[in-house]
Amino acid sequence: MTVTLEPSAVERYRLKLRYKVCYHLGSSCPDLEDVVQETLVRFLRALQSEKIRNPESAAAFLNGICNNVIHEYRRRRWKEPVSDPDICRPELSADLEADLLELRQVIALVMTQLSQRDRDILRAFFLEEKDKGEICRVMGLSDIQFRVALFRAKERFREIYHQSVKRNTTAKH
Amino acid sequence: MQFHQDPAFREELIRDYLLNRLDADTAEAFESHYLSCDECFEALSTSHILMAGLGQSKIELRRVEDVLVLQFAGPAQLTRQSFELEELQRAFQQNDTKVLIDLGRVIKIDSAGLGQLMSHYSHVVKKRGMLKLLNPSAEVQALLRLTRIDSVLETYHDERQALQSFDAA
Numbered sequence: 001m002t003v004t005l006e007p008s009a010v011e012r013y014r015l016k017l018r019y020k021v022c023y024h025l026g027s028s029c030p031d032l033e034d035v036v037q038e039t040l041v042r043f044l045r046a047l048q049s050e051k052i053r054n055p056e057s058a059a060a061f062l063n064g065i066c067n068n069v070i071h072e073y074r075r076r077r078w079k080e081p082v083s084d085p086d087i088c089r090p091e092l093s094a095d096l097e098a099d100l101l102e103l104r105q106v107i108a109l110v111m112t113q114l115s116q117r118d119r120d121i122l123r124a125f126f127l128e129e130k131d132k133g134e135i136c137r138v139m140g141l142s143d144i145q146f147r148v149a150l151f152r153a154k155e156r157f158r159e160i161y162h163q164s165v166k167r168n169t170t171a172k173h
Numbered sequence: 174m175q176f177h178q179d180p181a182f183r184e185e186l187i188r189d190y191l192l193n194r195l196d197a198d199t200a201e202a203f204e205s206h207y208l209s210c211d212e213c214f215e216a217l218s219t220s221h222i223l224m225a226g227l228g229q230s231k232i233e234l235r236r237v238e239d240v241l242v243l244q245f246a247g248p249a250q251l252t253r254q255s256f257e258l259e260e261l262q263r264a265f266q267q268n269d270t271k272v273l274i275d276l277g278r279v280i281k282i283d284s285a286g287l288g289q290l291m292s293h294y295s296h297v298v299k300k301r302g303m304l305k306l307l308n309p310s311a312e313v314q315a316l317l318r319l320t321r322i323d324s325v326l327e328t329y330h331d332e333r334q335a336l337q338s339f340d341a342a
Contacts, residue, residue, distance in 0.1 A: 012211070016207060016208050016214055017208070019214070019217075020204055020208070059206070059208040062205075062208055063201065067201075100229055100247050100248055101248045103222065103225060103229065104229050104230060104247065104249070104250070104256075104257075107226035107229075107230065108255050112254050119259075122223075122227070125184070126220070126227050127224075127227045127231060129192060132185060143181065147180055147181045150181065150184055151180060154216075154220070157219065161219075161222060
């Protein structure tokens with residue numbers, strides 16, 4: 001059996017690979033898109049030459065390719081002399097500061113729409129990085145209450161964030 | 174690994190992945206999984222943005238000798254119902270008597286924010302302590318002047334000077 005990919009699936013992979021590469025190399029990596037592209041090219045070649053026969057293993061195969069490309073990139077960068085150390089540490093640009101502020105405003109908006117208990121759960125989980133058991137014990141919550149509150153808070157955040165992004169994109173056009 | 178069986182487990186896994194706390198095998202398994210699972214990728218992206226946003230409102234506390242210095246991690250608004258105001262309130266649950274608040278990243282402040290600064294000031298003074306401000310922006314400084322809060326709360330633009338002023342008093 002041959003595994004084939006729709007163009008939309010390739011784009012979905014691209015988005016996720018970009019995320020993974022950012023995670024490993026940092027969002028300021030100047031060659032981020034090249035690493036993603038190289039991964040996809042190798043993956044598509046492997047598909048063409050029918051190296052992947054089981055569709056269920058395609059993602060693991062792709063992940064393996066991406067790990068190799070990242071590893072090769074790091075080795076190459078390590079060998080290259082760094083001409084200007086400042087290049088590696090870009091200052092926060094005005095755009096980034098504006099994005100952070102926008103993100104803060106969305107967070108503030110979401111927080112006003114949540115109950116104090118839900119806010120405390122979000123804070124304890126994401127900001128104080130406490131584990132579920134500890135949060136439940138301290139706040140006197142059951143496992144289900146914790147799950148519901150976390151799910152509700154994240155969903156609310158996702159909705160408001162996407163609305164805000166959509167509104168800003170429309171405004172920019 | 175079953176990523177869909179327990180949503181709370183998945184949330185913890187995602188958070189630990191974002192905090193780089195997973196062991197290599199678990200991280201690898203999760204990455205292979207989210208490359209093929211849109212639902213988990215969406216959950217991951219949402220948590221990432223949420224954590225980045227919440228992290229911006231975090232207040233970093235550090236001690237320079239006996240002075241507690243409070244500083245916002247990201248651009249902050251000390252306004253009614255803002256999360257940063259809540260964070261500032263929490264930061265004051267410490268029992269310090271020498272406190273310096275760095276307002277360098279505070280871009281907006283309203284009556285609620287000013288009220289909270291004054292309330293913290295009164296609280297510290299009651300304990301025979303001192304509270305001072307550092308690096309307010311021109312806009313915040315103008316508001317402090319307009320409300321005459323600057324006549325009560327000492328303001329500095331140089332951290333070393335501000336820290337030394339606690340000893341001088």
